[in-house]
Amino acid sequence: MGQGEVSARGSAMEGDCLSCMKYLMFIFNFFIFLGGSFLLSVGVWVLVDPMGFREIVAANPVLFTGVYVILAMGSMLFLLGFLGCCGAIRENKCLLLFFFMLILFIFLAELAAAILAFLFREHLTREYFSRELKRHYQGHNNTDVFTSTWNAIMTTFNCCGVSGPEDFEESLFRLLSPSKMVPEACCQRNSSPGDVSVEQCVSGSMVFRHNKGCYSAMVDYFEMYIYTAGALAIVVLTIELFAMVFAMCLFRGIQ
Structure with missing residues (x-):
């Protein structure tokens, strides 16, 4: 070759x-x-x-x-x-x-x-979001970006707070609305403003509110x-x- x-x-x-x-x-x-x-x-x-x-x-x-x-x-x-x-x-x-x-x-x-x-x-931890929610969430305030964002989260995912309704204890929301245990965004969707169910929900009734925390709800949804x-x-x-x-x-x- x-x-x-x-x-x-x-x-x-x-x-x-x-x-x-x-x-x-x-x-x-x-x-x-x-x-x-x-x-x-x-x-x-x-x-x-x-x-x-x-x-x-x-x-x-x-x-x-x-x-x-x-x-x-x-x-x-x-x-x-x-x-x-x-x-x-x-x-x-x-x-x-x-x-x-x-x-x-x-x-x-x-x-x-x-x-x-x-x-x-x-x-991105549960504790971080809980701490921020306690410090800045105001309840029913559409002009505050943080508050309106959390209202959208709780309404979208049918949840309440980060870990649960207990997140609103000793929070800015309770200082601004001492008569309410949870905001209206935590109430079930079939309730409307002015209903007795909404009044019972914000007063602390577990029957008419969402009791699951948003952190778990979002993790489950996006897992x-x-x-x-x-x-x-x-x-x-x-x-x-x-x-x-x-x-x-x-x-x-x-x-």
């Missing part, structure tokens, strides 16, 4: 490997594109205010900021997938290099966000979505790592 034939076979194998890498790169970036589209959809879904969700996340600035973080990350992943697909199909080294740098930046940003979420996890989001985050990070490896290999293989 001559040296020229060996060289030709080597070049053919290298070309096949490069072609395989190109299509693998395209597939991975297509999934990144889909992931970005999903995050964008979630962010837009929250901002259009379904079921009072915007008021719910507005109760905590950390959560409300997270909506815009989701939008930003979704937009960047959307752009990444597009750049990666174009760079792979066209074998454009500039697009591939720009893609690699951008996905590296996103990966580091996601890592930093995970660290910050771990450091500030105390802001499936939380696990789904966690699994999706792991999948996205894995895809990003593979995409960076493929991008660099394809970049080096393009003549």
Whole structure:
């Protein structure tokens, strides 16, 4: 076998490997594109205010900021997938290099966000929300953002307080309304202002009020979505790592 034939076979194998890498790169970036589209959809879904969700996340600035973080990350992943697909199909080294740098930046940003979420996890505890509710909730006051937000939460999820109606003991609400044990937002929906059931509810009757805390109600409601989001985050990070490896290999293989 001559040296020229060996060289030709080597070049053919290298070309096949490069072609395989190109299509693998395209597939991975297509999934990144889909992931970005999903995050964008979630962010837009929250901002259009379904079921009072915007008021719910507005109760905590950390959560409300997270909506815009989701939008930003979704937009960047959307752009990444597009750049990666174009760079792979066209074998454009500039697009591939720009893609690699951008996905590296996103990966580091996601890592930093995970660290910050771990450091500030105390802001999402039951005790934190209970303390804030006792300090700032006023009852029936539509001009106060914090109060109207909690009214929306309790009405939407059919709950009362953070852990339960006992959260309103020794609170600002009781100081402002000493004759009421719980606010009207804790009363069952079939009750209307002026009904005897509402009067009994705010006076402390357990029959006409919701006795489940909002923290448990919201965790139960969003439990499936939380696990789904966690699994999706792991999948996205894995895809990003593979995409960076493929991008660099394809970049080096393009003549």
